[in-house]
Amino acid sequence: MSENTPVNPNSYDASQIQVLEGLEAVRMRPGMYIGSTSTSGLHHLVYEIVDNAIDEALAGFCTHIEIAIEDGDSICVTDNGRGIPVDIQEQTGKPALEVVYTVLHAGGKFGGGGYKVSGGLHGVGASVVNALSDWLEVRVFKNGNIYEMKFSRGHITQEMKIVGKTDKHGTQVRFHPDPEMFDDTVYNYGVLFKRMREQAFLNAGLTIIMEDKRPEQEQRQELCYEGGIREFVTELNRHKTPVHENVIYMSGERDTSMCEIAMQWNDGYDERIESFANNILTPEGGMHETGFRTALTRVINAYGKSRKILKDEETLSGEDCREGLTAVISVKLENPQFEGQTKSKLGNSDIRTMVDSVVSDKLEQFFEENPAVAKQILEKGISASRAREAARKARDSVRRKTGLESGQMPDKLQDCNERDPSLCEIYIVEGDSAAGSAIQGRDSRFQAILAMWGKMLNVEKARVDKIYGNDKLYPLIVALGAGIGNEFNIDKLRYHKIIIMADADVDGSHIRTLLLTFFFRFMRPLIDGGYVYSAIPPLYKLNRGKTARVAFSDEERDKISAEMRGDNPNAKIDINRFKGLGEMDPHELWETTMNPETRTLKQITLEDAVHADEVFTVLMGEKVEPRKAFIEQNAKYAVNIDI
Numbered sequence: 001m002s003e004n005t006p007v008n009p010n011s012y013d014a015s016q017i018q019v020l021e022g023l024e025a026v027r028m029r030p031g032m033y034i035g036s037t038s039t040s041g042l043h044h045l046v047y048e049i050v051d052n053a054i055d056e057a058l059a060g061f062c063t064h065i066e067i068a069i070e071d072g073d074s075i076c077v078t079d080n081g082r083g084i085p086v087d088i089q090e091q092t093g094k095p096a097l098e099v100v101y102t103v104l105h106a107g108g109k110f111g112g113g114g115y116k117v118s119g120g121l122h123g124v125g126a127s128v129v130n131a132l133s134d135w136l137e138v139r140v141f142k143n144g145n146i147y148e149m150k151f152s153r154g155h156i157t158q159e160m161k162i163v164g165k166t167d168k169h170g171t172q173v174r175f176h177p178d179p180e181m182f183d184d185t186v187y188n189y190g191v192l193f194k195r196m197r198e199q200a201f202l203n204a205g206l207t208i209i210m211e212d213k214r215p216e217q218e219q220r221q222e223l224c225y226e227g228g229i230r231e232f233v234t235e236l237n238r239h240k241t242p243v244h245e246n247v248i249y250m251s252g253e254r255d256t257s258m259c260e261i262a263m264q265w266n267d268g269y270d271e272r273i274e275s276f277a278n279n280i281l282t283p284e285g286g287m288h289e290t291g292f293r294t295a296l297t298r299v300i301n302a303y304g305k306s307r308k309i310l311k312d313e314e315t316l317s318g319e320d321c322r323e324g325l326t327a328v329i330s331v332k333l334e335n336p337q338f339e340g341q342t343k344s345k346l347g348n349s350d351i352r353t354m355v356d357s358v359v360s361d362k363l364e365q366f367f368e369e370n371p372a373v374a375k376q377i378l379e380k381g382i383s384a385s386r387a388r389e390a391a392r393k394a395r396d397s398v399r400r401k402t403g404l405e406s407g408q409m410p411d412k413l414q415d416c417n418e419r420d421p422s423l424c425e426i427y428i429v430e431g432d433s434a435a436g437s438a439i440q441g442r443d444s445r446f447q448a449i450l451a452m453w454g455k456m457l458n459v460e461k462a463r464v465d466k467i468y469g470n471d472k473l474y475p476l477i478v479a480l481g482a483g484i485g486n487e488f489n490i491d492k493l494r495y496h497k498i499i500i501m502a503d504a505d506v507d508g509s510h511i512r513t514l515l516l517t518f519f520f521r522f523m524r525p526l527i528d529g530g531y532v533y534s535a536i537p538p539l540y541k542l543n544r545g546k547t548a549r550v551a552f553s554d555e556e557r558d559k560i561s562a563e564m565r566g567d568n569p570n571a572k573i574d575i576n577r578f579k580g581l582g583e584m585d586p587h588e589l590w591e592t593t594m595n596p597e598t599r600t601l602k603q604i605t606l607e608d609a610v611h612a613d614e615v616f617t618v619l620m621g622e623k624v625e626p627r628k629a630f631i632e633q634n635a636k637y638a639v640n641i642d643i
Helices: 024-028 039-058 096-102 125-131 189-202 229-236 287-306 349-369 371-402 432-441 474-480 506-522 524-528 554-565 586-594 606-620 624-637
Strands: 064-070 074-079 133-142 145-152 155-165 170-177 207-212 219-223 248-254 257-265 272-277 325-332 425-430 447-452 497-501 532-535 540-544 547-551 574-577 601-603
Touching (some): 024 125, 039 074, 039 125, 039 189, 064 189, 096 133, 096 155, 125 133, 189 207, 189 229, 229 257, 229 272, 272 287, 287 349, 325 349, 349 371, 425 432, 425 506, 432 586, 540 554, 547 554
Parallel strands (some): 064 207, 272 325, 425 497, 497 532
Antiparallel strands (some): 133 170, 145 155, 248 257, 532 601, 540 574
16 A cells, blocks of 8 residues: 555554554553552552562561662662572573563462462563663572663663672662653652551561652651551551550461451541551452451441340441441452452452451450450440431431522522533632632632631531531532532532632641541542642732733742843842732632633642641640640741741
């Protein structure tokens, strides 16, 4: 076919079939292997390499892992395991090291006897990291030698060779994520540290060293927890007041599988269950969580009825039993069935029955041996049940009084004209003056404005029944339309963008923290689904003659100021700091903060909400010491406290 021959768009023949060789598939569709090419995918590369080292620890051969972020945001992971095999792999006739890093679905976790339990099961981790790195170097310390091999974007740049002698054993991997594949290649130390700390908790006695070697960011932390997941629960509850002193721990085995569970109730109202399968976090839960929840509810109800703490007709729901519960569930099994490569949900049904059996036997035994603790847990569940009933009555009462059953919206809501939720957004604005400017400046076709005013309810010590009827929060619940708590229904949500618009000062931060904590505790699916945003208002307005620009930070202010001076360093630039959103006229507010074409929005992630929740617990909870420590640590950052 000549160049000028037109191609029939309806034809479908062999020429349109592509065969992706080697690791090309990974570079073509990276999201299939690491979830996304955003910062979460970037950090996932590190997890894949560390998970291989953890698997060595699970097999009993590794006691020490070091992870370092090096200058230029490259990563170095070193372990003292057996070292990746370097002998010839029979199937391919190539060194096993080369196969592991260049061939998809190659590894020691398919039943070859190398690993009984592992986090990896597809054999794609190392090769995927290689494919998505602009360079990768691996060194293996084995047989008294140092073996080295180098790659670039999945291709070999240096064949395996011996580069020295050693008395060590283990593997060292250094790589740099490919800027062609990722939106951003800058690593966040805090994100990696959180994951590494989890791994240290889950593998009692394993030492993990986390280090940042980037200039002016240097830090190093050594993690080792002999108490394992017991210490994990204590850490998660560090800002809470426990209902009972000691963490409840139980474990059990069946065939080649084992599980361990640690839990403790606190005086709060939220449940927090962290579940893991072969050290991999399963945020969507799965069969191990199902088995745990079912058994927990059954044992608590059975004990309550046998001791006459519960009346014959009285039964606690699962939510009642888990109010204020912090639990960590860790299962280890030979052939985990995860849903998807990113391993967010465990599907093995036999794990459900094993966890159910362990919790049934061990928790029942614990209650028999600790009747005082059992009674405290029962009383907390009964209190939760009564609050749930009170919430229902409060909700019904509010609906009757306000006529909200008929769809009446709150007075403080200026709704939009559009009725398709996917096209609608609502701005939650603090103060009437800012709300007034927002109402005048908005695009009323798709932008709704809800004014918040006055002091919000401290949700730290609030159950659902206190939320209904609250004059600050209930209008928000009604405006969003999806309910709260157990009744929350995302399908009824009236706006798919919920934007918190608060001043860029201490009060604004307070409002944001209060709202985020409220969403986290009572409307969690909003955050999980990515519906919540924070508007970023400008801090400064710069004028030179008729030219006006805005800046969102001190650094941007200085940069814009220099640009506006141009060739005249002495040119006068008027710089005004916005004291609040209410100071902006409607046009300014629209152009800088509300216009979809020009505004900056920050999508709120679960990590943001968890952080807000923790800060709120520290600052508004009953424990004095954490609050004192927080103030001492952060006082140096406080500015303009007299304004």
